Amino acid sequence: MGQALFFIIAAVSVIAAFGVIFNRNVVHSALSLLVNFCALAVLYFMLNAQFLAVAQILVYAGAIVVLFVFVVMLLGAELGEKVSSWLTVQNAFLAALAVVLLTVIGTAVFEHYIHGAAGNFTPEAVQQYGQVQMIGAALFTDYVVPFQLVAVLLSVGIIGVVWLAQQQKKDQTQGELND
Amino acid sequence: MIDQVPVSYYLLLGAILFAIGAGGVLIRRNTIVILMCVEMMMNAVNLTFIAFSRYLDSATGQIFVFMVMAVAAVEVAIGLALLVELNRHKETVNIDEFNSLKG
Numbered sequence: 001m002g003q004a005l006f007f008i009i010a011a012v013s014v015i016a017a018f019g020v021i022f023n024r025n026v027v028h029s030a031l032s033l034l035v036n037f038c039a040l041a042v043l044y045f046m047l048n049a050q051f052l053a054v055a056q057i058l059v060y061a062g063a064i065v066v067l068f069v070f071v072v073m074l075l076g077a078e079l080g081e082k083v084s085s086w087l088t089v090q091n092a093f094l095a096a097l098a099v100v101l102l103t104v105i106g107t108a109v110f111e112h113y114i115h116g117a118a119g120n121f122t123p124e125a126v127q128q129y130g131q132v133q134m135i136g137a138a139l140f141t142d143y144v145v146p147f148q149l150v151a152v153l154l155s156v157g158i159i160g161v162v163w164l165a166q167q168q169k170k171d172q173t174q175g176e177l178n179d
Numbered sequence: 180m181i182d183q184v185p186v187s188y189y190l191l192l193g194a195i196l197f198a199i200g201a202g203g204v205l206i207r208r209n210t211i212v213i214l215m216c217v218e219m220m221m222n223a224v225n226l227t228f229i230a231f232s233r234y235l236d237s238a239t240g241q242i243f244v245f246m247v248m249a250v251a252a253v254e255v256a257i258g259l260a261l262l263v264e265l266n267r268h269k270e271t272v273n274i275d276e277f278n279s280l281k282g
Contacts, residue, residue, distance in 0.1 A: 029211075098201075106227070121236050121241075165260065
């Protein structure tokens with residue numbers, strides 16, 4: 001039952017990923033991206049990462065896809081270019097080869113190097129203490145410096161975007177003065 | 180139910196999604212779609228992180244994914260703001276047209 005669910009979700013996510021690339025209309029690409037994100041959120045649920053599954057839907061599906069669609073509408077850039085000319089046998093073969101290589105490397109690395117001592121983040125512990133509590137405890141003790149850095153990064157991002165928008169406004173007023 | 184799926188399946192799915200995203204970055208010329216494909220690649224890596232986190236019973240992978248989500252949100256905000264600026268100069272979103280830093 002678990003495997004069947006995995007294969008269904010995996011197929012949905014891969015088809016949606018292809019949909020992002022092969023849709024000529026950018027809005028359709030954004031909607032395919034939304035399906036891809038939701039499928040991955042289901043996989044996160046299956047992998048004992050409920051908090052991140054919800055965060056995935058909130059951040060990616062709720063914020064990022066909406067931002068994409070908003071910018072597409074703002075720029076009026078709905079129609080992209082045709083991609084059919086890029087679909088050659090050689091490209092497909094190279095893509096398949098790249099996937100095989102990545103998988104072999106990933107599996108080999110996992111089986112030979114990533115054994116480690118089993119951590120304490122087992123499903124039983126999660127059931128007992130709660131997912132968010134455990135992640136929060138790790139975040140505010142062992143990973144407090146990266147957490148602060150992410151906060152700084154978000155501030156820099158906000159300030160950068162506001163500055164860019166500000167420039168735009170300044171240019172417009174200058175343009176009006178020149179007219 | 181979860182343990183019926185070997186970790187290599189998740190790695191394979193992550194690799195496939197990453198390769199599709201990388202291919203999209205290379206073949207598409209619409210800058211918005213390129214940004215979408217970058218997001219897709221980040222998601223593939225997130226899936227790998229969470230799969231390892233599950234199979235090693237460690238919270239570290241999930242913390243990493245949390246950080247990656249924050250970086251992805253900032254990246255897409257800045258990228259789209261830059262794209263809007265560029266679009267005012269060039270009236271296009273085709274990445275081949277953006278070949279000069281002077282605009």
